[in-house]
Amino acid sequence: MVSSGTTTHDALVVGAGFAGLYAVHALRNQRNLDVVAFEAGHGVGGTWYWNRYPGARVDIESVHYSYSFDDELQQEWHWSERFPAQPEILSYLEHVADRYDLRRSFRFGTRIVALDWEDAESLWTATTDRGETHRARWVFSGAGTLSVPKKPEFPGVDEFAGEVLLTGNWPHEPVSFEGKRVGIIGVGSSGIQAISEIAKTAGRLTVLQRTPNYATPIGNYPTDPREEAAEKAGYAAIRDASRNHFLGVPYSDVQPSALAVSPEQRREVFDDRWNRGGFRLFIDSFGDILFDKAANDTLAAYVRDRIRERVHDPATAELLAPEGYPYGTKRPPLETDYYEAYNRPNVELVDVKANPVAAVTETGVRLADGTEHAFDVLVLATGFDACTGPLLALNITGRDGRRLAEHWSDGPQTYLGLMAAGFPNLFMITGPQSPSVLYNMPLAIEDHVDFAAAAIDHLRARGLDVIEPAAEAEREWVAHTEELANATLLPQSPTSWYLGANIPGKPRRVLVYLGGAPAYRAKCDEVVAAGYEGFTLSARRVPAQA
The missing domain is CATH 3.50.50.60 (FAD/NAD(P)-binding domain)
Known part of the structure; x- marks a missing residue:
């Protein structure tokens, strides 16, 4: 009715x-x-x-x-x-x-x-x-x-006496982390972007990581007026090329196979795509990366090596180096100075795969072995349904x-x-x-x-x-x-x-x-x-x- x-x-x-x-x-x-x-x-x-x-x-x-x-x-x-x-x-x-x-x-x-x-x-x-x-x-x-947003898999979030922030539903008012003890759960795309910035001002930032990601440089820069003018002059062709590309962006340098070239040639391609940024490493390096495990292994190993180059502490670098799943089978996060954040004295990385989060408490987070981490602010970057x-x-x-x-x-x-x-x-x-x-x-x-x-x-x-x-x-x-x-x-x-x-x-x-x-x-x-x-x-x- x-x-x-x-x-x-x-x-x-x-x-x-x-x-x-x-x-x-x-x-x-x-x-x-x-x-x-x-x-x-x-x-x-x-x-x-x-x-x-x-x-x-x-x-x-x-x-x-x-x-x-x-x-x-x-x-x-x-x-x-x-x-x-x-x-x-x-x-x-x-x-x-x-x-x-x-x-x-x-x-x-x-x-x-x-x-x-x-x-x-x-x-x-x-x-x-x-x-x-x-x-x-x-x-x-x-x-x-x-x-x-994905609901937390652990109990007690409502019991936390501090401030709980969700990356997917962030306050419209400015949030200050100055001098505060901040915990963040999640290192997907949102978590990685947030960590890079929060690390600059937080009194102490503790990153609770379960599964590390293959994050690579975004390669951002201020708009170049000459590049912008050229792109606008050729916008029709750019759009046509985009709609006729796998990912909807007109990258055009992909090579057939990571296994068909020498290690030196492969490294040259990976370096070029890494330095140019964006999704070029993911979709514009070699065409068999998402289809052939051996080809994928070469790129996964490359990313791990680049992480080790950027993170000073070897133990932290190893925790940040992904293992156990192929590169690109989760959306590759793009970052700016993410790995450098872990070189700051106010940033700590905690492995919660080996020692999972048991509960959020009134004062912070308790892990499975009973370890307590006290926080003033808890950021949930736990992804989406x-x-x-x-x-x-x-x-x-x-x-x-x-x-x-x-x-x-x-x-x-x-x-x-x-x-x-x-x-x-x-x-x-x-x-x-x-x-x-x-x-x-x-x-x-x-x-x-x-x-x-x-x-x-x-x-x-x-x-x-x-x-x-x-x-x-x-x-x-x-x-x-x-x-x-x-x-x-x-x-x-x-x-x-x-x-x-x-x-x-x-x-x-x-x-x-x-x-x-x-x-x-x-x-x-x-x-x-x-x-x-x-x-x-x-x-x-x-x-x-x-």
Whole structure:
């Protein structure tokens, strides 16, 4: 039953990050649809609204990590750094929101707590945490891939008398670490960035590390005016090259095999990519790094050697040198002076793999052997419930009362990483089993929103209302993504969030499409050219007249 306060729209958008903003623009501004959008935060920005921790910075070059849909926007916007920090990215997204008048479609400070499909009228009903209900024919989820922080695996966080800070939900007010005893748990990308900065001011910083990471230099620098002018002059070609590259960035120096060259030649390539920074070492050194364990071993050993060069204390260097999983099977963090932080007299590294965290206490952290570490501030950089967590948090119920959580009880099942069988008209922008985090995210978002918006155009031109993947198409896509993953070294990482392995009890299934952006885009084009192959298109059901 629909309450008298329910409003009905053409489309409903979740989130005000890169995905949500572009979805509102594509649907409302470009197609004149009635759109309502919801954002739990009190402003735009998505990831860059919530992640304000010290050192927060993107790991894709600014020339690529930006919208491509409007050439005037990309020509006029000036980035101050090659890899911009959180405040500048947030300013960019605020500019986009104002430039295209997007804020008026959003209900800020409002969270979707349930999404229910009404089969009788082929509409979704969204319920908010304010008790409001809104109906729409189509739903675009821009809830993100890394937006639900992982819950701590140890008890007692609520008992801590000091300040507890989450990197994924950082205070908007300035935080001072001057003279304080700070503990940080987690050395993934967020933890590494935060450690580099907190170490500069904390009275004492204790890093509680379970699994060390293969962190490599980001290679950031102030924007070079001549480089910027050249890139803007050739932006169309840059974007085309990006969309035709595995990672969505136009690196072009990759060589076939790390095993087909001499050790000296291999070292020369590794040194060059290390010094140039970014993801060049990961994706632009040798093509077999993610597929051949022997090739991967050469790069893993190289990174360990470079860590030992930078960390003065040999015992600390060995703790920081990753072992036990291949390089690149977790997203490689990019850093600035991270390893040098451990050369500071106020920084201590504690191995909590051999001696795990038992509990957080009123005064700090207690380890399994009874050792106590006292802190004034505790920073949790423990990662995210990636890809599926943000969607499951929406409490989605599809056809015949089937909940998405039930449909995904053994792991995510999607078609093209965009839709799920039994959940019509629900577009999961950069959803599980799409390239998403292995593709330049703004371009991945544009590709998905454009695909979904074009599908709506296709439906409306034919008097149709509903698009839904066939169960068989979904099964084949899941099998395909699993096959691709198993051809790589990815399954050899015991804790990679690419597989959901960082969350206790989470079904272990590949969350990303590993065929690369060009292959994925080609598949989507094939689907459209074949009349939306794998999808069922239909008209809404018309209620019988009395």
